[in-house]
Amino acid sequence: MKRVQFSSPLLPYLFLAPQLAVIVIFFYWPSVRAIQSSFYLEDPFGFGSTFVGLDNYIGTLLNPEYLAIARFTAIFTALVTFFSLALGLLLAVKADAVIRGNATYKTLLISVYAIAPPVAGLIGMMFFDQHIGPFVKIAAFFGWEMKVGLSYFDTAFAMIVVAVWKQIPYNFIFFLSGLQGLPASVREAAAIDCRSSVKRFWTVIFPLLAPTAFFLLIINVTYALFDTFGVIDVMVKDKAANNPITLVYKVYMDGFRGNDIGGSSAQSVILMIVVFVLTVLQFRFIERRIHYT
């Protein structure tokens, strides 16, 4: 913190009060409720609830459907993270290399950052539409009869494409500013020491980008896990039965459609633990990075 600070008996609390009030009412209260109700079985007709201990957790974790969704979520997350990072990095490296048209490329490449996941999902739906979708036609040309919304695999494919499409600009922005933040002298030294530009990239530039890449890795995992909700909701069009969904969507389905409050809460808590681990990783990493610089 600062060497010199104000000391006042009341002011800091006054300044913190609005933020804390909002957080306590809309964050801590619901979170505690979620943890609480994960240990109860709620009567679907509203006649009270019974304490069932860890039953909701056991039921959830033993449910083959839940496990299948968890597996899909893992694969989905891995693929979305990998492709959006790889493509973002590729484009950033190229945009950093060219001089002519630099600003135009940059503008074009970041422009879709601001598109909401459900809008991305809607546009994706059109491109994978049975009647008018160009991607379906292209796939048909290669003998792949694509049935997004009906075929599990095809829907998953379309969902991943859309989710990656929406996330590339974000990674592009961070990688590009990471690249442009590298000291010119380091690049010049590398250019003198190593002839092959590819090798130079992997031995000098990429290691220096590693902090950015790690930060983005966590962000992208979080994105794939949670922020893709809109994409998925639009693309499966409420027909979740034979379509791929992720764990977050399952929480929502069970809570609002299935009225299984206890089970949904238990799933929430499981996800909380996942996010918790991710965030601890991120915090530890940020701390380490502060030591570097």
Added chain:
Amino acid sequence: MATIEIDKVSKIYHGGVPAVSEVDIQIDDGEFIVLVGPSGCGKSTLLRMVAGLETISSGTVKISGRVVNDVEPADRDIAMVFQNYALYPHMSVRENLAYGLKNRRTPKNEIEARVAEAARMLELGPYLDRKPRALSGGQRQRVAMGRAIVRHPSAFLFDEPLSNLDAKLRVSMRGEIKRLQRRVGTTSLYVTHDQLEAMTLADRLVVLNGGRIEQIGRPLDVYHAPASTFVASFIGSPAMNLVQGELHGSRLAIGPALIDLGQAVPTQGAVTVGFRAEDLQVATGGAAAHADTLPLSVDYVEELGSQRLVHGTVGDQAVTVALSSDAPLSGEMQVAVPLGRLHFFDAGTGRRLAWSTAETHRTTTTANLLETAR
């Protein structure tokens, strides 16, 4: 105008060693005091305690006779110039100068008059409506000075104000600060790590080391009679040569050389001997003929234009000699040590020995040396 009395002031950070311990300084009205020392010596902490930006762990600070330990910085009637100037980047030069006065509810025409006065003094007139980022380093420095001057404070506090300037500008700003301070006659406390800046600016120097005062005195007194090996090596460039010697009766042994001091001295045995590079001369006549010369094996020579610095060793101890640029050079040289300009320090504590040639830069006879000894 004001006096500043710093009385047994200490600063101890959370459970750590004292950053400043029991410092006493009495500053007279209108005096220019420079706190000088290496980084981490506590000089900035001391200044910040006087400013009120740092709490005082123990002791008292009085400004014009008033104890200010618990007085807000704004109410101490001081002005401060920061190393990075701390100009408000979103305000124009005029607004920067006026901000402190405005907060004091100074009448508007009074503010205008003072800003105009400071701008004239510092030649900032043409820049009054510019933002700090549109100014050069030297101009920003002047705005920072102006912000202090418009306040008509009872004391100026300077925290390494010239460190961010390049060497040439630093010299000219140094002169300007001195000139301004003379003109407005405001009591000033100035922190720097640059001994040259300290020497040239100060009415009196305070040399700090490890949170303690090593020596307080007028620049030349400190230069000619450093109170410790630390001061000896810190003040003056090149640094004073400090070598280990051995006193036997009236003789001083430095490595292979034996110097006759002419008279017995009160201390016997191991001692640290100091002599300035510029006080050494090439011994004329046949080498080894003189008893009072040091054999110097030359390592390398630095040409400074006006003089040359010869770096070498006597025995296994490093010694630097400053010679005129036409002095003859050879690999092995004999250098003569003027007896009157030897400084003797306790080999253990590094403190100047009481009988050492304190004031002898005026007279260089050994008789005088014995006089002091008694």
Added chain:
Amino acid sequence: MHRTRILDHAVLILGALFLTLPVVVAFMTSSHEAAAIHSKGLMLSPGGHFVDTYEKVLTRQGGFTGQVTGARMMMNSFILGVGFALGKIVLSMLAAYAIVYFRFRFATLAFWVIFTTLLLPLEVRIMPSYEVMSGLGLINTYTGLIVPLLASATGTFYFRQFFKSVPEELLEAARIDGAGPFKFFIDVLVPLSKTMIAAIFIIMFVYGWNQYLWPMLMTTDERFFTLMRGIKQILQVWIGSQIPDYNEAFALAVLAMLPPVLVVVVFQSWFIKGLTESDK
């Protein structure tokens, strides 16, 4: 050297096409008639029905109760985006100011209470949040739409990082100049944060505008529907229709993405600065 440069451009052009073409196509297609789209597929050139499609989408009374128009939804999205961004800036600036610039007893506790919210995205605690909101009677209100979204630390984190990077000497100089906590905040810190505030406003506006799940749960009254909610609506009508209103769906999508995309493109330098410099 020369060949790689051409390759670089090729990759960039492909990437730019992949990213932007869908948006262009969505826009172009929205200006054609549904039947034409149904028979010919997606369009790359403008059609002649731009005005009437958009007029219809913006002004037609839609929904089950006929109380909502596209214009109304757009206004609601706007209220959500701006309200959220402003609320976020005010709350988080004050909180960050307290945390960075004051010495007080529960500073560490307050820091952790706020920053723990980074741990749990809204999606995870959506059920109980909904219950709390209905318990408070905030369903179908702008308050219910905006305020709960403010319960996160992102903005506070941004401002905290920024305040920490402000040179300490400025506060010291201001204190010597006689500025107290309020004066320093208003005279020095807020003007200094102008760029940062703008950047956060953009990021938060986009975030608020793009909210999907929360408005979906919080609004059953169509007068409070946002554009995102409208997309859900259009898809529900879609199921079972012979020739879906592709053009209207596209028009709605265009309306939903235009404001945030424009804001990001126009203010891209601020936006990138805000996003990357604070490292989230």
